Amino acid sequence: MSSPISAAGGRVELTGLVKTYGSTPAVDHIDLDIQPGEFITLLGPSGSGKTTTLNMIVGFTEPTAGRVRLNDKDITRTPPHKRNFGMVFQNYALFPHLTVAQNVAFPLRERKVPAAETARLVGQALDLVDLTGMDHRRPHELSGGQQQRVALARAVVFSPSVLLLDEPLSALDRKLRQSLQREIKRLHDELGLTFVFVTHDQDEAMTLSDRIAIFNHGKIVAIGTPADLYHRPPTEFVARFLGESNVFHRPDQTLIVRPERLHVADSPESVPAGDVTEDATVTDVSFYGTYYRLELSYGDDSVGCAVLPVGAPAAVDPGAKVVAHWRPEDQVLVTN
Amino acid sequence: MSVTTVTARAPWLARFRGSGWLLLLPALVALVVLFVVPLLSVVGDSFTEPEPGLGNYASLFTDGYTLRVLGRTLLVALVVAVVGVLLAYPYAYAMTLSGPAMRAVLVTVVLIPFWTSMLARNFAWMVLMQDGGVIQKFLGLFGLGDVTLLGTTLAVGISMTQVLLPFLVLPMYSAMEQIDGRLVAAGQSLGAPRTRAFRRVYLPLSTPGVVAGMSLVFVLALGFYVTPALLGSSRTAMIAQVINIRTRELLDFGGAGAMGMFLLVVTLVVLGLSRRLAGSSLSAAAAGTTPTRAGGSRGVVRPWLRVHTTVVAVILAVPTLVVIPMSFSSAQTFQFPPQGWSLRWYENLFTSPEWVAAILNTLQTGLYTAIFATILGTLAAFGLTRLNPRIRGAANGFLLSPMIVPHILVALVVFSAFLRLSLNGTLIGIILAHTALAIPFVVIAVTARLQGMDSALPHVAAVLGASPSSAFRRVTLPLVMPGILSGAVLAFVTSLDEVVIALFLQAPGAITLPVQMFNSVTVQIDPTISAASSLMVVLVSVPILFAQIRGSGRKRGKA
Numbered sequence: 020m021s022s023p024i025s026a027a028g029g030r031v032e033l034t035g036l037v038k039t040y041g042s043t044p045a046v047d048h049i050d051l052d053i054q055p056g057e058f059i060t061l062l063g064p065s066g067s068g069k070t071t072t073l074n075m076i077v078g079f080t081e082p083t084a085g086r087v088r089l090n091d092k093d094i095t096r097t098p099p100h101k102r103n104f105g106m107v108f109q110n111y112a113l114f115p116h117l118t119v120a121q122n123v124a125f126p127l128r129e130r131k132v133p134a135a136e137t138a139r140l141v142g143q144a145l146d147l148v149d150l151t152g153m154d155h156r157r158p159h160e161l162s163g164g165q166q167q168r169v170a171l172a173r174a175v176v177f178s179p180s181v182l183l184l185d186e187p188l189s190a191l192d193r194k195l196r197q198s199l200q201r202e203i204k205r206l207h208d209e210l211g212l213t214f215v216f217v218t219h220d221q222d223e224a225m226t227l228s229d230r231i232a233i234f235n236h237g238k239i240v241a242i243g244t245p246a247d248l249y250h251r252p253p254t255e256f257v258a259r260f261l262g263e264s265n266v267f268h269r270p271d272q273t274l275i276v277r278p279e280r281l282h283v284a285d286s287p288e289s290v291p292a293g294d295v296t297e298d299a300t301v302t303d304v305s306f307y308g309t310y311y312r313l314e315l316s317y318g319d320d321s322v323g324c325a326v327l328p329v330g331a332p333a334a335v336d337p338g339a340k341v342v343a344h345w346r347p348e349d350q351v352l353v354t355n
Numbered sequence: 356m357s358v359t360t361v362t363a364r365a366p367w368l369a370r371f372r373g374s375g376w377l378l379l380l381p382a383l384v385a386l387v388v389l390f391v392v393p394l395l396s397v398v399g400d401s402f403t404e405p406e407p408g409l410g411n412y413a414s415l416f417t418d419g420y421t422l423r424v425l426g427r428t429l430l431v432a433l434v435v436a437v438v439g440v441l442l443a444y445p446y447a448y449a450m451t452l453s454g455p456a457m458r459a460v461l462v463t464v465v466l467i468p469f470w471t472s473m474l475a476r477n478f479a480w481m482v483l484m485q486d487g488g489v490i491q492k493f494l495g496l497f498g499l500g501d502v503t504l505l506g507t508t509l510a511v512g513i514s515m516t517q518v519l520l521p522f523l524v525l526p527m528y529s530a531m532e533q534i535d536g537r538l539v540a541a542g543q544s545l546g547a548p549r550t551r552a553f554r555r556v557y558l559p560l561s562t563p564g565v566v567a568g569m570s571l572v573f574v575l576a577l578g579f580y581v582t583p584a585l586l587g588s589s590r591t592a593m594i595a596q597v598i599n600i601r602t603r604e605l606l607d608f609g610g611a612g613a614m615g616m617f618l619l620v621v622t623l624v625v626l627g628l629s630r631r632l633a634g635s636s637l638s639a640a641a642a643g644t645t646p647t648r649a650g651g652s653r654g655v656v657r658p659w660l661r662v663h664t665t666v667v668a669v670i671l672a673v674p675t676l677v678v679i680p681m682s683f684s685s686a687q688t689f690q691f692p693p694q695g696w697s698l699r700w701y702e703n704l705f706t707s708p709e710w711v712a713a714i715l716n717t718l719q720t721g722l723y724t725a726i727f728a729t730i731l732g733t734l735a736a737f738g739l740t741r742l743n744p745r746i747r748g749a750a751n752g753f754l755l756s757p758m759i760v761p762h763i764l765v766a767l768v769v770f771s772a773f774l775r776l777s778l779n780g781t782l783i784g785i786i787l788a789h790t791a792l793a794i795p796f797v798v799i800a801v802t803a804r805l806q807g808m809d810s811a812l813p814h815v816a817a818v819l820g821a822s823p824s825s826a827f828r829r830v831t832l833p834l835v836m837p838g839i840l841s842g843a844v845l846a847f848v849t850s851l852d853e854v855v856i857a858l859f860l861q862a863p864g865a866i867t868l869p870v871q872m873f874n875s876v877t878v879q880i881d882p883t884i885s886a887a888s889s890l891m892v893v894l895v896s897v898p899i900l901f902a903q904i905r906g907s908g909r910k911r912g913k914a
Contacts, residue, residue: 077818078818079814079817098817099814100817100818100819100820100821100822100823100826106818108811108815110809112809112812114830114834115834116833125816125819126819126820128829129819129821129822130820173819177819
């Protein structure tokens with residue numbers, strides 16, 4: 020075995036997956052077909068069932084009902100150590116008594132890979148995450164970002180076909196998070212593995228994923244590409260959870276308008292013909308460098324927001340009465 | 356929700372669920388057989404011997420002699436606890452104020468008594484307080500030369516305070532460490548003068564440590580045997596001495612049992628109350644911010660505090676400083692400071708058959724105790740983690756119970772049980788009893804390590820391809836090993852330094868070094884005890900130092 024680290028991405032199929040604790044379902048009939056080489060994100064608020072689903076994929080949690088298949092093979096009852104998945108954890112989970120190299124070599128030793136081959140693969144994996152030469156450090160001598168890189172190297176060194184990532188960036192500060200996001204994306208492109216990424220951070224999900232599965236109350240409430248879900252949210256929950264929205268409740272339907280599609284005018288006269296309008300009061304204006312963000316409050320006590328490019332003609336101050344307007348094709352209708 | 360929270364329901368670990376009890380079984384059986392059954396039989400005796408009824412208990416509170424003994428014991432324990440707090444509180448406070456180097460020195464000084472065997476320390480006080488000793492000569496400078504200390508309750512109290520001082524300093528120090536030094540400054544900024552800010556902010560926050568230390572010392576003092584036996588006299592007897600006489604000389608298990616039960620009940624009540632008291636104020640302290648060493652506005656060490664701390668440090672170190680020079684004395688009597696120097700007591704220690712036998716017996720007892728207690732305690736600690744939390748609390752409490760039962764009661768209980776099993780006078784009997792005593796230390800050390808370990812790591816190992824047994828061997832065991840080692844060291848040291856039980860179970864072929872030392876002062880006057888004391892310092896401190904060096908090395912290897 021002298022192949023480089025990489026493998027064909029595996030296909031993971033979840034059918035009718037259920038997990039109940041007592042009488043409360045944590046995961047409620049989930050069907051999900053994860054394509055080989057895909058980067059899929061399980062996104063949802065805490066307690067929505069995304070982590071339980073991940074734990075059933077990896078084998079920490081046994082489903083109450085349903086099947087988990089890997090490349091058409093049923094692995095529902097296979098113990099985790101025989102599933103051959105790579106996994107990265109939120110708190111890095113490096114073995115504190117082992118050096119960086121020993122941590123990365125851990126899965127290879129379990130697989131009885133010969134010493135020379137192990138050394139080569141470990142070196143290669145550390146190169147891959149830019150930690151060349153760190154072999155003999157201990158985890159506690161590394162920064163959080165470096166620890167997570169070691170965890171990544173350890174998770175891919177044995178060429179698993181699927182890499183599971185359980186909120187791997189949430190313990191890091193903003194700057195590091197962004198650089199590791201790029202790193203993870205690059206790894207995905209280079210290795211060709213299937214990535215299953217769990218997060219509650221919508222920006223992270225939008226930037227990284229091929230597809231996003233949005234979880235709520237143990238169910239997948241929407242699934243699609245980030246652009247799809249953003250521009251055509253199927254429900255109010257999705258609209259509110261993914262990005263910001265102006266939500267207008269009409270008697271038999273709900274209207275959703277994204278902030279960048281919403282404009283404000285001083286008076287009804289300056290609204291272009293054909294636009295939908297709504298009276299609003301500006302409650303706050305904040306400057307973000309490239310744009311202004313307006314907080315709006317509507318007649319029915321609902322609140323929303325709009326973004327104005329810097330240098331836009333209308334200068335608005337908090338308290339101003341304005342007319343919010345948008346083109347009818349920019350609104351999304353969802354049923355209640 | 357991270358993997359950690361899933362641990363309890365991982366199916367591939369579920370089959371180990373039932374094994375929790377299996378792992379606990381050996382330790383539980385050992386404690387029940389060595390401890391619970393004999394205790395219950397002593398309780399039975401106290402109601403039936405010599406005749407059925409409450410006679411033994413009634414005489415506790417009606418017999419004039421017994422009443423005086425009980426009163427004296429309670430009073431001495433209380434005074435020791437109070438005086439101890441007055442000595443220890445400022446010392447512990449000074450520890451929190453000091454820089455790292457000074458703090459290391461102060462911590463070491465607190466630990467010195469732990470490294471110096473109990474008997475050695477009491478022996479040192481005996482030497483200092485004897486007629487014509489250093490203290491009497493010192494008092495003579497003030498015209499108090501004819502005051503006799505040895506044989507008085509005062510001598511017992513002084514020595515006990517010194518012996519128990521570390522038990523006060525350490526819990527108080529750890530409570531004070533949790534207090535954010537800036538809180539006092541905050542109190543001052545809110546208008547309280549410095550001393551009042553201290554009284555209204557710092558004092559209440561440090562109360563949990565005071566309560567914990569005081570009640571522990573009170574309870575330990577109640578059951579003390581060695582100090583009153585060596586430094587007191589029959590006229591100043593305390594409970595433990597009376598229990599000893601009734602058990603070993605009068606074989607009055609009923610009367611001794613009733614006294615033992617009295618001791619146990621008072622102990623449980625005091626510890627229960629202190630837990631409630633400390634518990635309620637502890638939660639208040641925990642609500643405070645995280646402690647910051649960096650917070651600049653910690654108090655300064657004032658001159659009076661410096662003086663006090665120095666005095667307490669001297670008190671803590673003095674017995675050790677007496678014992679070691681004494682062992683090189685050439686005199687036939689206990690003289691301090693020695694008039695001439697020789698190695699004759701070391702020569703005697705390593706050549707005289709009875710001393711050599713005692714050393715070998717002690718090492719043998721300590722090693723077997725360490726092996727048995729480490730195996731049983733480690734298995735039990737692993738078993739505990741696999742029980743559901745509610746039962747775990749109860750099982751843990753039971754495993755730790757030998758710690759709170761006064762040693763004199765353990766000695767009585769074991770003596771009466773082993774008498775029936777003819778284990779008295781054998782090293783096996785001593786080893787078994789010491790094992791029961793040492794199990795809690797191993798359980799605590801291993802449990803602490805298990806709790807400090809990220810419980811997700813075995814799962815992580817599983818995803819990386821490790822089978823459960825491989826995950827245990829490659830991840831869990833290496834991470835817990837320091838706890839197992841320090842548990843083994845504690846078990847060894849516990850056995851090494853234990854006198855009371857060994858004294859009760861002694862017989863010509865089964866005399867341990869502490870017993871030989873005890874007898875060398877009480878039965879015959881043999882200065883070899885000073886060489887033996889020095890040997891004990893080495894025997895106790897070497898394993899502890901070894902464990903600490905190993906431990907700090909391991910700690911550096913920890914995230």
